[in-house]
Amino acid sequence: xxKVQQNVLLxxxxxxxxxxxxxxxxxxxTKEELRQGVQFAKANELPVRILGGGSNILVPDEGVxxxxxxxxISGINYSSEGKSVLATVGGGVLxxxxxxxxxxxxxxxxxxxxxxxxxxxxxxVQNVGAYGVEVGEFxxxxxxYDSVKDSFVKLSKADxxxxxxxxxxxxxxxxxxxxxxxxxxxxxxxKPVLNYRDLAERFKDVVGTPSLLEIRDAVIKIxxxxxxxxxxxxxAGSFFKNPIINKSEADELLITYPxxxxxxxxxxxxxxxxxxxxxxxxxxxxxxxxxVGLYEKQALVLIxxxxxxxxxxxxxxxxxxxxxxxxxxxxxxxxxNQW
Numbered sequence: 001x002x003k004v005q006q007n008v009l010l011x012x013x014x015x016x017x018x019x020x021x022x023x024x025x026x027x028x029x030t031k032e033e034l035r036q037g038v039q040f041a042k043a044n045e046l047p048v049r050i051l052g053g054g055s056n057i058l059v060p061d062e063g064v065x066x067x068x069x070x071x072x073i074s075g076i077n078y079s080s081e082g083k084s085v086l087a088t089v090g091g092g093v094l095x096x097x098x099x100x101x102x103x104x105x106x107x108x109x110x111x112x113x114x115x116x117x118x119x120x121x122x123x124x125v126q127n128v129g130a131y132g133v134e135v136g137e138f139x140x141x142x143x144x145y146d147s148v149k150d151s152f153v154k155l156s157k158a159d160x161x162x163x164x165x166x167x168x169x170x171x172x173x174x175x176x177x178x179x180x181x182x183x184x185x186x187x188x189x190x191k192p193v194l195n196y197r198d199l200a201e202r203f204k205d206v207v208g209t210p211s212l213l214e215i216r217d218a219v220i221k222i223x224x225x226x227x228x229x230x231x232x233x234x235x236a237g238s239f240f241k242n243p244i245i246n247k248s249e250a251d252e253l254l255i256t257y258p259x260x261x262x263x264x265x266x267x268x269x270x271x272x273x274x275x276x277x278x279x280x281x282x283x284x285x286x287x288x289x290x291x292v293g294l295y296e297k298q299a300l301v302l303i304x305x306x307x308x309x310x311x312x313x314x315x316x317x318x319x320x321x322x323x324x325x326x327x328x329x330x331x332x333x334x335x336x337n338q339w
């Protein structure tokens with residue numbers, strides 16, 4: 001393919017700002033270009049990786065063997081379904097651009113997910129969530145390219161098997177599917193979700209239902225107080241997942257740390273606040289070594305303070321994990337995907 005480039009540095013295409021070169025690199029603006037890219041890789045026996053906004057990945061210093069395809073498939077199309085609205089969006093559309101468009105159009109559902117970096121195609125993979133809302137709640141259908149069968153397929157919400165920061169697309173079988181578009185079901189009637197603590201506090205004195213734009217602006221303000229500007233500091237947002245543990249384990253922790261925030265889950269499980277653990281129990285907010293640290297305003301956020309390597313990030317993340325285990329006996333997992 002004429003559009004395939006060689007030896008392209010990937011660090012500038014990630015928000016963490018680390019990582020080496022891709023042997024081959026392709027920007028795909030259409031479904032057909034995506035398909036042709038995969039076929040080029042097959043013909044040359046190259047593994048394939050898909051890059052969106054680069055906001056949730058750690059690229060190794062030695063680079064990536066094979067072909068990296070940057071998904072830039074665009075387009076936002078709305079259609080009515082009773083009092084609901086279906087929004088079909090290209091996988092390469094910037095997520096926050098799309099969320100802003102839904103707010104501008106007056107469609108409810110995704111406003112709590114404002115200001116999250118990355119592209120639309122990544123949101124079902126990670127089942128992105130924030131402030132009491134997860135993307136999986138609103139997915140009607142995902143269109144994907146099956147790289148094994150060389151065909152385009154559609155998956156229902158049930159097919160996606162959404163879980164906490166998890167989905168079918170993260171399974172061995174699901175990784176063969178490259179997302180080209182997502183259809184979300186939204187509401188033309190007000191359906192605010194304001195029970196998350198930060199949002200509840202912002203709107204406690206508001207009479208009536210706040211507008212979509214007011215909620216979006218509040219979310220953006222809250223996030224700006226917790227997350228660094230990626231133009232200044234490299235970051236992939238929340239680097240670790242909030243742990244889900246047995247209720248009995250949580251009860252033991254609550255004896256020692258009674259103010260630890262816990263959230264009930266299915267099957268007698270409990271989600272605990274890792275931000276609280278890192279900050280209040282381990283005292284790691286603002287902790288740094290060399291060029292890598294935990295953000296001074298939010299301990300869940302790992303930052304590249306300039307000049308860090310992928311190995312620096314991995315080493316630092318391992319030390320943080322060890323410190324959490326020493327204090328709580330909890331083994332924490334990355335939310336960021338390691339290539």
